[in-house]
Every structure is written in C-alpha cells, then in structure tokens.
Amino acid sequence: MFEPVSVSLGLIVFFRLVSGDSIISPPSCDGFYGCISSIRQSDCTNGEILISGGSLNGCCPGCRGGQRHNKVCNVNVASRRCAPGLKCDKKCLYDRTTCLHTIHMQLEEELAGWYPRCNTDGTYASKQCRGDRLSGRCFCYSEDGRRLFGWDWYKYAAKMTCACSRRRAKLESEGRTGVTLHCTQNGNYEELQCDSGVCWCADQHSGDPLVGTTVVHASLWQLLPCYNSTLHGDSYLRQCESAAFAQQTIQKKFALRGTIGVTFNAVQCDYDGSFGRFKIENGIVYCTWRDGKKIGSFQVRSSLLSSVNCNCARDSLIYQEAGIPFTLSCGGNGNYEYSQDQNGELFCVDDDGFVVSTDVQPGESCDHYIYKYVED
Incomplete structure (x- = not known):
C-alpha cells in the first residue's frame, strides 16, 4: 500500500x-x-x-x-x-x-x-501471519527468514512490529553478548529498557526514548517515570537473565585466573527475560516452559540439539491457556510431527503446526510440502 x-x-x-x-x-x-x-x-x-x-x-x-x-x-x-x-x-x-x-x-x-x-x-x-484472523497466529522473523522470539494471535497483531526482536537478533548476530533489551510477547519493545549501561522509557514500536523523557545511567533506572515497583521489582534482570549473567561472571573470573575450559550447560533465555524453550542437563535436551520447568517427557540427545525447536511442546500449553483444544501430535523431541493422522485423515503440518497439505497418501513423506529456512 x-x-x-x-x-x-x-x-x-x-x-x-x-x-x-x-x-x-x-x-x-x-x-x-x-x-x-x-x-x-x-x-x-x-x-x-x-x-x-x-x-x-x-x-x-x-x-x-x-x-x-x-x-x-x-x-x-x-x-x-x-x-x-x-x-x-x-x-x-x-x-x-x-x-x-x-x-x-x-x-x-x-x-x-x-x-x-x-x-x-x-x-x-518482520511479521509473518498464518491461518485465519480468528484463530491464526503471527510470528516474528529476521530479515533473512529465521523465526525469532515473538508471536501473537492474528486478531491481536495489528500493532505488532517485531522491532525489538529484530534489534536483539541483529545485535547478537554482530557478536554482542549480554544484550538486555526486553521485548514483549509479540516482539515489540517493553516500555522500560536498559542496555549498555543506560536505561530509558521506550516507544513500544521503535524503542526510541519517549518524547519528554531522558536517558539515565543504569544505576538510576528506578527514577524513570515508566518504572513500576510492582511490575519491575528491585532488579531489571529477570530470573533467567540473572542466572545466565552469574554463569558468565564465573567464567570470566576463572579466565582471569588462567583457568580455561570451564563450561556450563548454558542457561537459555528468551527476549522477554523468561526461560527459553529448552535446557540441557547431562547431555539431554529437555523442552521447557517460560518458568524453566520441563514440559512433559519431551527429550532428545544433545548431539541433536540443532534440530530441536520445541514448538509443539510449547504450543500444547499455549493452546491450553487460551482454552483451545490441541489435537496435533508432537515428536519425542517436542517438535511437530510433519505427518499427522486424525481419525484416519492424513495431512501434513510445518514447524509451526499449520496444515500445508491435506492431499497425502499413506506412507508419503511430508518433507517436500514444508518450507524450511536454509542457511547458505
């Protein structure tokens, strides 16, 4: 337009x-x-x-x-x-x-x-929407076609820009570590932001400081007009971020004393500060919810980590919270099974659980129906 x-x-x-x-x-x-x-x-x-x-x-x-x-x-x-x-x-x-x-x-x-x-x-x-406007969903994507943190129901996604998710992904792809920008569930900016030692009240769409406000040193973050003691508490970093920061601090201290090769099962955090979609313990990858708790019995060897997205495991809880029946089958690793069978009706779904073909024959692979991001 x-x-x-x-x-x-x-x-x-x-x-x-x-x-x-x-x-x-x-x-x-x-x-x-x-x-x-x-x-x-x-x-x-x-x-x-x-x-x-x-x-x-x-x-x-x-x-x-x-x-x-x-x-x-x-x-x-x-x-x-x-x-x-x-x-x-x-x-x-x-x-x-x-x-x-x-x-x-x-x-x-x-x-x-x-x-x-x-x-x-x-x-x-940046916003890719699937399904109809009543029950469909929209997801955040990078410029090169990778799904990022951030989603919303299609009917609520009119103001969804994914600007925060894209900014964080870009900074991380450039090698920045310890990025602390906070994104909302739909990939927009939260109002209160801190990063690189400064804090400000941000516009949810652009991330720029709100008109009439100022950028302050991180130590003064609680003086910002957008600070809410009930919402934000005493620490800008959330539980998952604090755990990840503690790991990084310990590794740096070991390195300063000449001890290298100290490794942890790195804590994975989402862009809103909650726990990421999986964690690794003793060589096993487990799908996890936002609070860090395991979802069901989904698990796979850590050598297969690159193929794990846990979308199905997480969606089973998302749909439950929304009061929507969840009828699709998940694989043992928490991903969606591409081939689905409901009461003898065969069909194919993609990584996000959306139907891509209903004209499927018994024994037919769904792979050629699925659009996959390919990194050259």
Whole structure:
C-alpha cells in the first residue's frame, strides 16, 4: 500500500512505499522529484517481481521480469537475465539469499498453503501471519527468514512490529553478548529498557526514548517515570537473565585466573527475560516452559540439539491457556510431527503446526510440502 507524505510542486504528490512492514522512501536521484504512481505485486504481470529500484532508473519501486526458474540464462545478455529472486548458473536457480525466491516457488506451486511475505528489497517481512484472523497466529522473523522470539494471535497483531526482536537478533548476530533489551510477547519493545549501561522509557514500536523523557545511567533506572515497583521489582534482570549473567561472571573470573575450559550447560533465555524453550542437563535436551520447568517427557540427545525447536511442546500449553483444544501430535523431541493422522485423515503440518497439505497418501513423506529456512 501507499501513504501520502507531502504535496508540493503543483500537482505532484510524493509517496512512500509501504511493503509488508517496511517503509521504503524514494531514493535520492539527481533531478528526480518523487514516485507518483502506486504499484503492488498484484499489479505485476505473470513472472514479474515487485522490487525497490525496479523503475525509473532505480529511483522507484517497480515490476521487473526476466528468465523464469529453470530457464537457460546469461548474465551478460539482458533478455536472458534471471528474474529477481533467481540466480544464474547456466539455468535460473532459486537465490536463497533473498526472500524473493519464495515468490517463484509459489508461482511454481512448490509451496503449499503458505509462503513468506517479502519486502521489495528482498528481505523477509518482520511479521509473518498464518491461518485465519480468528484463530491464526503471527510470528516474528529476521530479515533473512529465521523465526525469532515473538508471536501473537492474528486478531491481536495489528500493532505488532517485531522491532525489538529484530534489534536483539541483529545485535547478537554482530557478536554482542549480554544484550538486555526486553521485548514483549509479540516482539515489540517493553516500555522500560536498559542496555549498555543506560536505561530509558521506550516507544513500544521503535524503542526510541519517549518524547519528554531522558536517558539515565543504569544505576538510576528506578527514577524513570515508566518504572513500576510492582511490575519491575528491585532488579531489571529477570530470573533467567540473572542466572545466565552469574554463569558468565564465573567464567570470566576463572579466565582471569588462567583457568580455561570451564563450561556450563548454558542457561537459555528468551527476549522477554523468561526461560527459553529448552535446557540441557547431562547431555539431554529437555523442552521447557517460560518458568524453566520441563514440559512433559519431551527429550532428545544433545548431539541433536540443532534440530530441536520445541514448538509443539510449547504450543500444547499455549493452546491450553487460551482454552483451545490441541489435537496435533508432537515428536519425542517436542517438535511437530510433519505427518499427522486424525481419525484416519492424513495431512501434513510445518514447524509451526499449520496444515500445508491435506492431499497425502499413506506412507508419503511430508518433507517436500514444508518450507524450511536454509542457511547458505
């Protein structure tokens, strides 16, 4: 969609493109006054992809075509170049470094039921919603398509930006440790924030200090107008964060005395300060709830940790809290079983428990129905 920014120069109306959840302002082009026509992906012809810089010499969003998936290509010949979202290796192949490749997967009907929302710059939209608006859910995603902390029911997600979850994930990917930004359940910023030795009252959508407030030293956090003694208590860090901080402190003290190789089963915390979705004890991974307690008997060897997400184990409690029957089957590791069977009806679900195919034959694998994030 588009939203007006200003009106000037007679009849020229300037717009900012709103793609998914990101706003892309018109690029700075010499002698260029602004984008005056609206366009959406649905306006593009078959095979064309809406991208930022796709028209007016890169100054405006526009539709751009090219060779389709699996077609012969040549990067040096304009008419043989691949469409956005594809890369040329004799043939046009999916470019998994950009979200735009999923649009081609949809066109080829290789994604059943759901495919990610993309921004026109090729990044993944921060909020990805599944199901209907009554019982569906929305989740936070990184720019490169990984699910992050943060979710809400679809019907409550209108103001969900995932800005806090994305900021924390970005800082951590850059090597920052000990990030203490607090996110709400839906990935927005909590009002009271402390990080890098300072504290402030934050806007829930941007994380910026609220107008009329100031940033203070961390020792003065209780003097901020957004501090609530009942809600925040005497410590900004929550139980899980305090345990993780204690581990880090002990390791640093050992290191200062020349003792290296001291390891712990690292405490995993979510971005709201609660305990993460699993913990490791004696070489076994257990699914855990927000309070750190184990969920059921879900467990797996720690050597298989990279395949564990505990989404099914946690959702069984989330649905219970919401008073919604939970009828799907979980694997022994707490993940959703891709292949589901209810009263003889076979169907496939993905990592988030959403149905991706109901046309399943006995013994058929669900793997080819599932969209998975691939890290190159």
